[in-house]
Amino acid sequence: MIAYLHLWLPRLLTLTLLLLNLARSQNLDTIETYGSKFFFSDNGTQFFIRGVIYQQVPSDDEQGSVATNLARASADDLYVDPLSDAASCQRDVPYLQRLQTNVVRTYGIDPSKNHSQCLEEFANAGIYVLVDLPAPGLTIGNKNPVWNDALYDRYTQVIDAMHNFTNLLGFVVGDNVVQGIGQDDAGPYIKAAVRDLKAYIRQKEYRAIPVGYVSDIIQGNSNVIDPVSKDAWQYLNCGNPNETIDFFGGNAVSFCKGSSYPSSGYKNATGELSNYSIPTFLAGYGCSNGHERSFDEIKAIYSRTMTSVWSGGIIYEYFKQGPDPGYGLVSVAGSEVSILSNFADVSTNMAFVTPTGTSSASYQPSNTAASCPEAGATQLPPNPRAAVVSAGISSTPSTPSTPSSPSATGSSQLPQPATGGLSTGAKAGIGVGVVVLILLLAAILFVLYKRKMAKAKRKDGTKNGDQWNKNELAADSVDREARGYNHMAASSPRAEMEGAMLDREVAADRPIVEAPGDSGIRTEMPTKRASVSAPTEISQ
Structure with missing residues (x-):
């Protein structure tokens, strides 16, 4: 095994470096929900969203909001996937950081x-991603709503594509489509989608990603x-936890x-929620x-008055859209x-x-979901793929688990790759890397030890006058010389042998014995080397 060690050492070192790089790229802690708040799953610090909408429409000629344009589009219309263009993500990250953005x-x-490069760019900048599941022509509409195979496939494909990123904050199943909670309204269809998507995540054994x-x-x-909207947010939060949303965005x-x-309605909304x-x-x-934007509301949103209820907000929007x-x-x-x-208004505020x-360790949730309104007691639409995920749907409401106790408390900050807490996956990767490095060092020390012992043995043989009988010459020495090995190095065994013989001649006053110069016998075993390569209070 020792003979082949020099072949495996470089490979082991490469594997170790890959594991360490993976750990560095996965060092953003995941975000989880507990009660009415977001927390970092590792250290239990509360997480506040400082976000921006990060989406472009195909043309500047489009009118209205990006979400409206996408909802009106057909399935054949093109749309810009902002998370698949690595060059654009890399271009925008410095500007997002200047805005103190931690969510897009x-x-x-x-x-x-492929979204891995953009997600890595954002992760390195401490930025999480909130992903809407619908697409043009593939959304639960507010008129004639459906929950069918096509929508199920679309939504689960997005989940499959994004679930493994630790800086994925969660999924949005719909935006402003619920106009009622009766049998013919979109409410039951949104709730059915939430039920089936949460079951799909459990069945696939993904982490508990909020929907x-x-x-x-x-x-x-x-x-x-x-x-x-008030009816909608109450209805989507009532009843079986397996059918209810994990967060609400207003x-x-x-x-x-x-x-x-007070005049903006923020005070009323805070009271309602x-x-x-x-x-x-x-x-x-x-x-x-x-023309009336100043973003003075930022100071209100992150004041203690609102953060007791709200977990921050997302600005509409990053990219300039249309002529306005x-x-x-x-x-x-x-x-x-x-x-x-x-940009300057947002940055300044x-x-x-x-x-x-x-x-999370000191937080004790006191709010409970309200009972479902009578008008919303209609049966939910069936699961389009019931045979696939029925095993993942529990008839008994699940109980949310308490996040792990924090190792640090205090105000929430942007997660920093160099100094922030490492995720469990990162720690595992580093642990494996350390073990491999230890094995590498042990193997190298073992090889050095064996060589030292062999050298000591050769010296002992010379002192005993057995220089002609000890096994100094490798069996393949002639072949090695033919391949060009330099056996005349000063530190070679032959040089040592000749020096020792000369000393003995002087001491014993007898002739020097020389081997024929053209004997073709190489007296060296070449040495193999292993290459190792302060918050603002606001008036009520």
């Missing part, structure tokens, strides 16, 4: 494409809570220049009038990025927010 939300991705829903919470620019575009916490039993955040915020200059934080053309006026929360 995408409205549509292509599950057949949630997004809808408007305030009517236009008023301070009035949207009653339809769209709010009512905070414009001159607005305040104060007893909600799952995490809530603003899934799309920014004044609906692009008020929307978007940057304008891009190929590899060039131009900063717009809103974000610099003043330092949300503080609790730790």
Whole structure:
């Protein structure tokens, strides 16, 4: 085995380096839900979202929001997958970091494409990804809703494509499609999708990835809570936990220049959701009038008053869309990025927010899901693939598990690859790498030890006058010399032999015995070397 060790050492070293690189690329802790809050799963620190919508529409001629354009599109329409273009992700990461972004939300991705490079770029920058499951022409609509094979396949394909990334925050099953909770409304179809997708995740033995829903919470620019959306968020959070959403995102575009916490409707929305039993955040915020945007609401969103209920928010949006200059934080053309006026507004306001929360170990959830409204007691649509995932659906409501106790507490910060806590997978990778390195060092020491012992044995043989009988000459020495080995090195066995013989001649006053110079006998065994290569308080 020792003879082949020099062949395996470089391979073992390469494997070790690959494992260590994998550990470094997987060092973002996953995010989990517990009660009405998000937490880092490793250290139990509360997680607050500082996000932006990260999605482009195919053309600047499109009008309205990106989500609206995608929902209206047909299945044949093209859309931009923002997580499959590594060059664009690399281009945008420095700007996202200047905005203190730790979450990007995408409205549509292509599950057949490779997303690993973008997700790695974001992970290295401490950025998580929130992924919407629908696509143009493949979504549960608010009119004539269905939950069928095509939708099931689309949604599960996205789950399969994204589940293994540790910086995946969660999936959005629908955006503002529930206009009612009766039999002919979209509510039961969204709930059926949540049921089947959560069962699919369990059946595939993926980690417990949160599945949630997004809808408007305030009517236009008023301070009035949207009653339809209120019914939706209550209905999707009631009943069997295997059928309920894991988080709720609210769209709010009512905070414009001159607005305040009460006048924008933020105060009313916070009150309405104060007893909600799952995490809530603003899934799309920014004044609906692009010319009236100042993003002063950022200070309110991350104040202690709102963070007691909300887990941060996501800005609509990163890319400039359409002719209205008020929307978007940057304008891009190929590899060039131009900063717009809103970029400075967001950056300035974000610099003043330092949300503080609790730790999962000291947090005791007190909110409970409300009972389902009578109007929502209709039977849910069946699972399109019941035969495939029926084993994953439990008839008994599951009990959410408590996250692991934290090793550190305090305010939530952007996860930093160089200093943040490592995920379980990262620690395992590093552990394996360390074990392999130890084995490598042990093997090298063993080889060196054997050589030292062999050299000592040769010296002992010389002192005993047995220099002609000891086995110094390798059996294949002639072949080795023919292959060009340098046996005349000063440190070679022959040089040592001649020196020892000369000393003995002088001591014994007898002639020197020489081997014929053309004997062809090589007196050296070539040495083999193993190559190792402070939060703002706001008025009520």
